[in-house]
Amino acid sequence: MINIKENERLEMLNHSCAHLMAQAIQHLYPQAKFWVGPAIEEGFYYDIDLGDEVIKEEDLERIEREMKKCAKDAKNIIRHELTKEEALEKFKDDPYKIDLISRMDENETVISCYSQGDFTDLCRGPHVANTKELKYFKLLKFSGAYWKGDSNNKMLQRIYGVCFDNQEDLDNCLKEIQEAKERDHRKIGKEQELFMNHELVGSGMPLWLPNGAIIRKQLENYIYEKEQKLGYLHVYTPCVGTVDLYKTSGHWDHYKENMFPMMKVDEEEFVLRPMNCPHHMLIYGNKLHSYRDLPIRIGEFATDFRYEASGAVKGLERVRCMCQNDAHLFVRPDQIGEEFKKVVSLILDVYHDFGIKDYKFRLSLRDKEDKEKYFDDDQMWDEAEAKLREVLKDLGVEYFEAIGEAAFYGPKLDVEVKPAVGPEVTLSTCQLDFLLPRRFELSYIDSNGEKQTPVVLHRAIFGTFDRFTAFLIEETKGAFPTWLAPTQVKVIPVNPEYQGDYGEEVNNLLLENGVRSELDNRNEKLGYRLREAQTSKTPYTLILGDQEKQDKTISYRLYGEKDTTTLPQKEFIQLIKKEIDEKRLREKR
Numbered sequence: 001m002i003n004i005k006e007n008e009r010l011e012m013l014n015h016s017c018a019h020l021m022a023q024a025i026q027h028l029y030p031q032a033k034f035w036v037g038p039a040i041e042e043g044f045y046y047d048i049d050l051g052d053e054v055i056k057e058e059d060l061e062r063i064e065r066e067m068k069k070c071a072k073d074a075k076n077i078i079r080h081e082l083t084k085e086e087a088l089e090k091f092k093d094d095p096y097k098i099d100l101i102s103r104m105d106e107n108e109t110v111i112s113c114y115s116q117g118d119f120t121d122l123c124r125g126p127h128v129a130n131t132k133e134l135k136y137f138k139l140l141k142f143s144g145a146y147w148k149g150d151s152n153n154k155m156l157q158r159i160y161g162v163c164f165d166n167q168e169d170l171d172n173c174l175k176e177i178q179e180a181k182e183r184d185h186r187k188i189g190k191e192q193e194l195f196m197n198h199e200l201v202g203s204g205m206p207l208w209l210p211n212g213a214i215i216r217k218q219l220e221n222y223i224y225e226k227e228q229k230l231g232y233l234h235v236y237t238p239c240v241g242t243v244d245l246y247k248t249s250g251h252w253d254h255y256k257e258n259m260f261p262m263m264k265v266d267e268e269e270f271v272l273r274p275m276n277c278p279h280h281m282l283i284y285g286n287k288l289h290s291y292r293d294l295p296i297r298i299g300e301f302a303t304d305f306r307y308e309a310s311g312a313v314k315g316l317e318r319v320r321c322m323c324q325n326d327a328h329l330f331v332r333p334d335q336i337g338e339e340f341k342k343v344v345s346l347i348l349d350v351y352h353d354f355g356i357k358d359y360k361f362r363l364s365l366r367d368k369e370d371k372e373k374y375f376d377d378d379q380m381w382d383e384a385e386a387k388l389r390e391v392l393k394d395l396g397v398e399y400f401e402a403i404g405e406a407a408f409y410g411p412k413l414d415v416e417v418k419p420a421v422g423p424e425v426t427l428s429t430c431q432l433d434f435l436l437p438r439r440f441e442l443s444y445i446d447s448n449g450e451k452q453t454p455v456v457l458h459r460a461i462f463g464t465f466d467r468f469t470a471f472l473i474e475e476t477k478g479a480f481p482t483w484l485a486p487t488q489v490k491v492i493p494v495n496p497e498y499q500g501d502y503g504e505e506v507n508n509l510l511l512e513n514g515v516r517s518e519l520d521n522r523n524e525k526l527g528y529r530l531r532e533a534q535t536s537k538t539p540y541t542l543i544l545g546d547q548e549k550q551d552k553t554i555s556y557r558l559y560g561e562k563d564t565t566t567l568p569q570k571e572f573i574q575l576i577k578k579e580i581d582e583k584r585l586r587e588k589r
């Protein structure tokens, strides 16, 4: 996807197109007041106060038509410069512009406006010279957006669009947007009945349907087995803790705005937990440890609750109730490097198994100025950040740095991926923490018999099962590898009346062999049933006619392919079981 902001000409075109849209809206909605309308990576948007009016889908076309008209008027886009006083006077009836002007830097002595015909907007520019240059544009979508992003403020209407220099670029962009929509895990999740939401449960609280639950169970089994082999000890802990627990950990001071509010039960004050570290710290502290016992790796598939802004909640990707593939590794200072490297190689191993190639490592550091988010101990932070950089250098992985993205307790190495729609998100994470072990007064006895404080690595390979599944749906476009597919085989007798019994026999044989098979014995045309097996993206479709019934064979077709192969029953079972056992990716089949 083209990044509009990386091309000066495109950025200017899109910014000018935002003005053109505002002009058209002013014609159609005379009461409209305009907040800001920048060019963004995907094109442009404008935030508009339309009074009581709410934009509907069909309005976009109407606005677009008016934009074409305004563009054809071929008005020059002219810059004027004003003093602050003049600007305040000019926009005195527009509270939004007054707000912008009043907040402008003292040093900004000149304030610029751009006019095109009957429309003037406060703006720094630059713009194209004439509206006739704006020919190849499209309005894409709209949403509500709180003024200044604050939910206590009025909800404005945000309309998005995109503009190019030629029809071909616009068409390509629209095609990409369409493809991304097709890949969106929310769409596929609905079509394939993977998960649902219900207002009675609440926003950001998805319900995993049977098909989605099969995928999740496979993911759990997969990562559990890997972690077992690597010496992780899995536990179960409650998804609440007392306020005191989170005061001890520091979450109460540094993470409160991400937490659900406290609830009182008898005399105890509880919170739904946003993270599992405090519970695991208590488990570590439950007995004495010698330096020889370390590292101790405590893992859990743990449910957490976080307050995410309602506008940010998205399918399975950003939820308020999530399940982390979490672990806390308690190590001696001399073990940090080795243990960290083991985590990174586990991440790489898992990505290889899933065929994930498009990702970036991000070194997430603290923002030194932000004393509220980060605990105040420069020495501890410097030590942790230096250690992490050293490990990354040893590993030789490429990464970029991001200030202000660290956890409140320490720096992180995050893995960033790009969803079909929307900005990048973090999948895996590995975090270095010198703080929580101190706050929980954890210790081990060193070789001299002295008490020492362990260091903790927080890590989540999948991140959460929720986000990882969202990502997987989009990566595979819903055509999961056989080992993950909710239905692995569709058994279709050519004519249920004649081969229905054979279909049942084959279906049962598959089920007995642990293959997730489904018999389609419906009284529907063969073509219809085959098409349905295709649209559901089932990996194997079995087509059983008289010949197969007579020879006790199986004819199968792979999803997305036209050829049919015939094998004896036993051989087919062997073939599919091997593919499942090896967790083979589709392209490696």
Ligand code: TSB
Pocket: 274, 275, 276, 277, 306, 308, 316, 317, 318, 319, 320, 322, 324, 326, 327, 328, 426, 427, 428, 429, 458, 459, 460, 462, 463, 464, 466, 467
């Ligand atoms: C790794 N205490 C650590 C843990 O030990 C922790 O909670 N880290 S985290 O805050 O980064 O969260 C772990 C992972 O959860 C993230 O890397 C991300 O992949 C995933 N995640 C975070 N917020 C959400 C959310 N709202 N919805 C879905 N997944 C999320």
Ligand code: ZN
Pocket: 275, 276, 277, 328, 458, 459
């Ligand atoms: Zn943690």
